[in-house]
Amino acid sequence: xxxxxxxxxxxxxxxxxxxxxxxxxxxxxxxxxxxxxxxxxxxxxxxxxxxxxxxxxxxxxxxxxxxxxxxxxxxxxxxxxxxxxxxxxxxxxxxxxxxxxxxxxxxxxxxx
Amino acid sequence: xxxxxxxxxxxxxxxxxxxxxxxxxxxxxxxxxxxxxxxxxxxxxxxxxxxxxxxxxxxxxxxxxxxxxxxxxxxxxxxxxxxxxxxxxxxxxxxxxxxxxxxxxxxxxxxxx
Numbered sequence: 093x094x095x096x097x098x099x100x101x102x103x104x105x106x107x108x109x110x111x112x113x114x115x116x117x118x119x120x121x122x123x124x125x126x127x128x129x130x131x132x133x134x135x136x137x138x139x140x141x142x143x144x145x146x147x148x149x150x151x152x153x154x155x156x157x158x159x160x161x162x163x164x165x166x167x168x169x170x171x172x173x174x175x176x177x178x179x180x181x182x183x184x185x186x187x188x189x190x191x192x193x194x195x196x197x198x199x200x201x202x203x204x
Numbered sequence: 205x206x207x208x209x210x211x212x213x214x215x216x217x218x219x220x221x222x223x224x225x226x227x228x229x230x231x232x233x234x235x236x237x238x239x240x241x242x243x244x245x246x247x248x249x250x251x252x253x254x255x256x257x258x259x260x261x262x263x264x265x266x267x268x269x270x271x272x273x274x275x276x277x278x279x280x281x282x283x284x285x286x287x288x289x290x291x292x293x294x295x296x297x298x299x300x301x302x303x304x305x306x307x308x309x310x311x312x313x314x315x316x317x
Contacts, residue, residue, distance in 0.1 A: 124304055126304055133310065133311070134310055134311070135208070135294050135296070135307075135308025135309050135310050135311055136247070136294070136308050137307075137308065138304075138305045138306065138307075141304050141305075179245070181247060185304055190252060190259055190260055190301050191237075191249045191252060191260055191262075192249065192304075192306060193249070194246070194247040194248070196244070196245060196246050197245055197247070
């Protein structure tokens, strides 16, 4: 019973272009969403978040969009850089705000 | 200085053995967590502790016993290891409960033979 789904296991993008990573969730009551980034042999690191009262949050090259009616969020990276190559996890804060529930991740590869 | 550290980094052991993984954070955080990333790369919470008190136990088999001797440490002891316990185990910490920004350790890669 996956509450958070990332349907694309991998994505390949050319350097300088836009990367769009997608995430769907099942529960309309979820109210805080996050993206984490993970390099091989390292733990995930927090990237950006958004509250359900917003539909967009921007931080430098990273923008997260939230579509509550579709129960969908996306992460845009522009311009994409080779150092962005990593696994990106979408997550929601659940359990009364006490735990993170993660999606299965999308492996992003930014090619030169 | 590493914010969240775990030892060992790699652990290879036989079925039936008992093993421990240690976690320490030097961030002054009150809340610590254990996550398991299985072979399908699915990252799932196992436990969380706040000020040494167990907050979340996600229906983990009781062969897994977390222990928090103080706020800076959360260790994971696993009894009677099974093949299905092979995974990467991540420790994490945050300032407090309902904190979206969690800081993760580098992971412990456990292989049960």
